[in-house]
Amino acid sequence: MRVEAVYRYPVKGLSPEALEEVVLTPGECIPQDRRFALAQGDAPFDPAAPSWLPKRHFGCLMANARLALLRTGFEPRSGRLSIRAPDGSSLVADTRTEDGRAAIGAFLAEFLGPEARGTPRFVEAPGHNFTDVAKKCVSIIGLSSLHALEAAVDTPLDPIRFRANIYVSGGEPWAEFGLLGQEIQIGGARLRVFKRIVRCAATEVNPETAERDAKPQHWLRERFGHSDLGVYAEVLEGGQVSLGDALEPLEADLLH
Incomplete structure (x- = not known):
């Protein structure tokens, strides 16, 4: 299998950023x-004492499909985050300052409208990542598996629906499941x-239109007996x- 695409998602639920290369660090996510x-607003997240929380506490495509309509870009060196909404409104703010984070939070809350609960906060905690599982990790999808799903339902599916970090080609469908517990x-x-x-229901959302126009998790269960991909x-x-x-x-005898 070979790496076909690498992505990071600086803000949970918002735009992907394609990378040509990345340096991974032990025990960490993609930078x-x-x-x-x-x-x-009702999320019990404390930036001073961060701990993992389920995605329902944050803006996410599972619950907030319209977030897919926003186009964002993050510049790590300057800390600036740019956001553009489909109506042409936009914001560029500094994630390193309290005022900048407040402006971003207000912009996103206004865009969400009634889906915003209480007063949402744009948050960061050094050393913390807002991943869907508690362990810091990298997500990998075999494109052969995705193509098998597409063929089974005769429907093209944008890989970005699944918001993985690394997409690989080659190998048989579901070959990545055979790597469970192994080193690679x-x-x-x-x-x-x-x-x-x-x-989850995030995969229902078309990343271009924000419409819930597909049912990947249902199709996986119906056609393959599980709801897993990647x-x-x-x-x-x-x-x-x-x-x-x-x-x-990696072969076991090469690990020692």
Whole structure:
């Protein structure tokens, strides 16, 4: 299998950013991935003592499909986040300042309208990532598996619906499930696959139109007997991963 695409999602639920290469660090997510989130007003998230919370506490496509209409860009060096709404309104603000974060939170809350609960906060906590699972990890999808789903329902599905970090080509459909519990090499990094990804209602959302125009989780259960697509892997040994790099399982006798 080979790496076809790499993405990070700086703000949970908002735009993907394509990368040609990335340097992975042991025990961490892809740099800048899910670094920020919009915490709903009733979310018990404390930036001073961050802990993992389920996605329902934050702005997310599972509950807030219209977030797919926003186009965002993040500049790590300057800390600036730009947001553009479909009506042409936009914002550029500094995520490093209290005023900047407040402006971003207000913009997103106004865009969500009645879907915003209480007074949402745009939040960040150094060292914390707003991932869908408690362990910091990288998500990987085999495009052969996605194509098998598309063929089964005769419907094209944009891979971005599934918001993975790394998409790989080659291999048989569902081959990534066979890597569960194994160590793999991707480019210069070594990872361990630890969990299949259970898909949720976020995959219903068309990333271009924000319409709920597909039922991937239902189709997976109906056609394949499970609702999983892709796997989570933790980074054991850091290194660079680039487009075109191979993903290879490591033999047990090579690990010692």
